[in-house]
Each structure stands twice: as C-alpha cells, then as structure tokens.
Amino acid sequence: MHWIDDGIILSTQKYGENSLILHALTRKHGRYSGMVRGGTGKRLRGIMQPGNLVSLRWNGRLAEQLGTFSVEAQKSSGTLIFDNSLRLSAASTVLALLDKVLPEREAHERLFEATCLFIDYLQQDLEVWGPLMVRWELGVLSELGYGLDLSECAATGQKTNLRYVSPKSARAVCGEAGFPYRERLLPLPEFLKETTPEEGRKDIDIRQILEGLRLSGYFIQKNLLSNYTEESLPARERLILSLGRQLDKSDG
Numbered sequence: 001m002h003w004i005d006d007g008i009i010l011s012t013q014k015y016g017e018n019s020l021i022l023h024a025l026t027r028k029h030g031r032y033s034g035m036v037r038g039g040t041g042k043r044l045r046g047i048m049q050p051g052n053l054v055s056l057r058w059n060g061r062l063a064e065q066l067g068t069f070s071v072e073a074q075k076s077s078g079t080l081i082f083d084n085s086l087r088l089s090a091a092s093t094v095l096a097l098l099d100k101v102l103p104e105r106e107a108h109e110r111l112f113e114a115t116c117l118f119i120d121y122l123q124q125d126l127e128v129w130g131p132l133m134v135r136w137e138l139g140v141l142s143e144l145g146y147g148l149d150l151s152e153c154a155a156t157g158q159k160t161n162l163r164y165v166s167p168k169s170a171r172a173v174c175g176e177a178g179f180p181y182r183e184r185l186l187p188l189p190e191f192l193k194e195t196t197p198e199e200g201r202k203d204i205d206i207r208q209i210l211e212g213l214r215l216s217g218y219f220i221q222k223n224l225l226s227n228y229t230e231e232s233l234p235a236r237e238r239l240i241l242s243l244g245r246q247l248d249k250s251d252g
Contacts, residue, residue, distance in 0.1 A: 134212030
C-alpha cells in the first residue's frame with residue numbers, strides 16, 4: 001500500500017550506513033515515520049532538515065509496518081531558522097513538541113496548517129511570531145483535549161477585566177475575583193483577550209510574550225509532558241531564558 005501527502009519534517013535519526021528514519025507531521029495522515037534510503041547522501045542532505053515542508057510518498061507492504069518514504073522538496077526553512085537564535089529555539093520547540101506528544105498516525109490537519117503558518121511567520125519580528133507561538137501552543141493543548149477557557153470569568157461569569165487564569169481549572173478569572181488569590185493564579189496577557197490576531201499585535205512587548213509562554217508552558221508541562229522524567233523541551237527553556245535576559249536589559 002502507499003499514499004502521497006505533504007509533510008513537515010520534525011526530526012531524523014541515522015539508520016544503517018546511509019539511511020535515515022524520518023519523523024514528519026503530514027497533512028492528512030498525522031505524525032508518521034518511515035525510512036529514507038540514502039537520506040544522508042548529498043542529494044537529500046539539504047532537504048532532510050527539521051522544519052522543511054516536503055512532499056512524501058509512503059510505501060509499505062502492510063499499514064502497520066515502518067515503511068519507506070520517498071521525499072521531494074517543497075519549501076526550505078533552514079536558512080530562516082538557523083540564522084537567528086530566538087527563531088531557532090522557537091522552531092525547535094514547536095517541532096520537538098509535535099514529535100513528542102502527537103499520537104502516531106492520527107490526523108490533525110488544522111494543526112498541520114497552523115504549524116506551516118507559524119514557520120512562515122518566523123521571518124517577521126518577535127512581536128508578531130511571539131504571540132503567534134503562544135496561540136499555537138494553546139491550539140495544541142486544545143487539539144489534544146486540554147484547551148483553556150478564556151471567554152469568561154470562572155467565578156463570576158463576566159467577560160470583562162479578565163486578568164488571570166486558574167492553574168487548576170484552566171479558566172479565566174477576572175480582576176475582582178482573582179485579586180485576593182493572585183499569587184496562586186497565572187497572569188493572562190493582554191493579547192490573549194483580543195478577538196483577532198491583528199488586534200493582538202498592538203503594543204505587544206517581551207513581558208507579555210513571556211507571560212503568554214509561561215501560561216501555555218504551565219499547561220503543556222502539566223497535561224502533555226507530565227509523564228517525562230527529564231527535561232523534555234530544552235529549546236523552549238533557552239527561548240524563555242533569552243527573552244528574560246532581553247527583558248532585564250530593557251528594564252535596566
């Protein structure tokens with residue numbers, strides 16, 4: 001049997017002398033793995049880079065087998081990703097998270113499209129792709145059944161002055177209800193209260209981006225990575241540290 005689909009390369013690992021095991025997020029077939037013969041050779045070396053968009057043809061005698069991939073280039077993201085440390089950390093985080101938490105061979109077409117969009121937006125300024133990364137991570141949580149409810153206050157039901165998120169219920173909390181418990185709640189950044197991405201780009205600074213990443217990161221760790229005993233997303237930690245240093249410099 002075989003199929004043809006678009007895929008984002010998530011990771012590769014050497015297999016034998018000149019082959020690779022390719023892990024990819026495909027548009028219609030979900031996260032899929034397969035062997036690429038000659039994957040370490042000169043012709044394919046530049047194509048087989050994490051973040052690249054490729055055309056994939058999977059072949060296998062049985063559906064449950066590992067199978068083999070034939071790979072053709074579509075869009076390369078390598079230069080964009082490796083030229084900037086913040087972008088590299090962000091892209092590495094996104095790819096590693098997908099590789100780690102998505103069930104194999106389960107279609108997530110909306111998530112595939114959102115990931116392609118995020119990688120495209122990495123060429124823009126941090127004030128654009130930073131909030132988009134937070135939204136993307138919240139989208140992953142929602143796609144896997146752990147979505148946050150930021151539409152109204154969990155305590156009062158009001159839709160205005162939302163200031164916090166409860167780490168227990170993953171629901172928004174308004175300023176009045178949350179103030180006495182603010183030390184135990186997570187800050188809700190302004191751009192997540194807006195209804196459109198265009199509105200969310202107004203006056204977004206590093207502090208808000210860090211708040212958003214810490215918010216999404218808390219629930220990723222709690223709901224998606226809790227079964228891992230060692231550091232699961234080191235690139236994400238590097239991104240947080242780098243943004244924190246930038247914030248300290250601007251405050252100083």
